[in-house]
Structure formats: structure tokens, C-alpha cells
Amino acid sequence: MQIPACYDDAMSRKYPEQVVLVIARDSTGKCNPMAAGWVMIASSQPPMMAVALGTARHTLEAIGHSREFVISFPGEGMAEDTLYYGTVSGRDEDKLAVRRARTQSAEKIECVLLSDAVASFECALEGEMPAGDHVIVVGRVVASHVNSDAGLRRLFNLGERNLQPLPVR
């Protein structure tokens, strides 16, 4: 039976939640990764993805500037990096340098890919829509990549900053 609950209690039943990294080039030319869980596929043809970004986020400002970004599925070895990318602002630090992240150039946009990701999607900004204290950013996927290790698993958020790979199939 369904019983009334406050929103936060009801939403705490969502886990495990996916986690992605959104990488965007800011106005200083620095590529900055941010962890995000509020992301979805938005279209099949052409392929598009959407991510909800807080209105005050450095990443939202960066995408407004460069009008392109990468969405990465972090690999199972990236839990500590991903927590860091989700708690520190790119306004304050060069996050990829601090974490000595392994990167490589994107193919179709001026950005970087994380070499240890499970998959990466290069996106061209297609549109934005305000939603409360966030903005929904929609990107058209212009290039896709996978890890050369086909068995690498994605990280998911099991709640309370506990990032783990999950079994598939």
C-alpha cells in the first residue's frame, strides 16, 4: 500500500542511482569534470542526453561559454576521483590536475575524455530549460567512445557517498 511521505523520504528509495561526470571547458580554457546523478537519455534520433545542473554551478557557466561538453560513465576504479569531482568546484581548483587524471583529447569537440571511463559521449549544446533551482541542459551526441577494456564496470551511487560497480545481466 502507498502511504503519504515527505519528498526526501520517498526519494531516498531511488538508490542505486547512476553517476556520470560532466566535463566542460570553461572561459579560462580549463576542462573541468563535475559528478552528476540527474542525467538521462533524451532522444534516440538524433541521440541526445540531458543533465540537470544547479543554477550556481561552474559547469553550467562553462557550458554556456563553450556550448559543448562530455558525459562520461566513470569506471570502477574512479570512485575516489568521482567523489572529489562532486564536492570541489572548478572555480577553486584544477580538478583534473589535482587528481592527475588520465585524459585524452576529444574527437569532435574541444574537450578531454577520461581514459578510465567506461564510455564517453561528446555533446554539442542543443538547448536549455530552467527547472526550479536547476537548468536542464540538452546535448546532441556528436561522438561516442568506449573503454578498450570491455569488461570494465560503471560506478553507481548506493547512497551516502558509497560508489560501487553493480552486476549486469
Add this chain to the structure above:
Amino acid sequence: MQIPACYDDAMSRKYPEQVVLVIARDSTGKCNPMAAGWVMIASSQPPMMAVALGTARHTLEAIGHSREFVISFPGEGMAEDTLYYGTVSGRDEDKLAVRRARTQSAEKIECVLLSDAVASFECALEGEMPAGDHVIVVGRVVASHVNSDAGLRRLFNLGERNLQPLPVR
């Protein structure tokens, strides 16, 4: 290392993917559930959720009519129902009647809740944004519910129509 891939191959690394049911009242007054995986939280304050619906979907038409909908997290006993709700159109069948689904009235909107869901969110339509062959529908959460069984697990899509609960924490 990241290596170029076609979009479908890269996106096949996404699993496990969440699955929700979107329930909307159509112009005949019938409440119709549809399975969807392309859904996210879009705002904290006020709480909002977004779901991408194919432009031809009965559910998109129904939401355009009633301007409100429910998002449900299906419970672990609902795998067969959820697959059915994802493959049959509400234009052709009264899906809740066919499955003899246990329902109860929503609290703030004219719709139904699925009694066996893990959690349910009643939403008032806030806005829509076209995205390729889909439309992103944004709803403001006006009431939330949880199952009286606090241990009930959510279903996830492990790929190839394999819906399973997953471990949390």
C-alpha cells in the same frame, strides 16, 4: 583508454538502468501506466522530475490533456506488469484493468497510485521541451508516497527486458 565506438555500442554500457512507471489520465478519463527509463530529478527546491517521452506516445498526449501525472518506482513483484506497460499502448488497451493492478487514488491530482510501487510522486506539469524524437516533460512534485513495506526493493533494467531488484547500501 577510450576508443571510438558507435553510439548504440557505447550506450549499451549504461546498465543497470532505472525503470519507472509514468501514469497519466487520458482524454477518455482512463489512467494509463507506461514504463520509462529516461527520467531524472530536475530540481530540489521546488522538487521537480523530468521524463523524456517519444513524440508519438499516448502518455505524452494524455499529459498534454490532463497536465498532471504520477511517477512510480515499480516494486520487485512488478516485473511482468512493468514489461507489459512498456510494450502495449494505452490507445489499444486498458492496461491497469488487463493486469488487474492494485491501485488507490492519488492525493493531490486526479490519477491513481500503484499500491505495489516502492514510491510514488504526484506531479503537476511545469513545462515541456522538444528534444529530437522525444519531448522532455517536467513536473513539479506535489505529493509523495512510499510503500508501507519499507524493505520493498525497486526494479532496474539489466538489459534485454531483464528487470531485477538490486542490492542497496
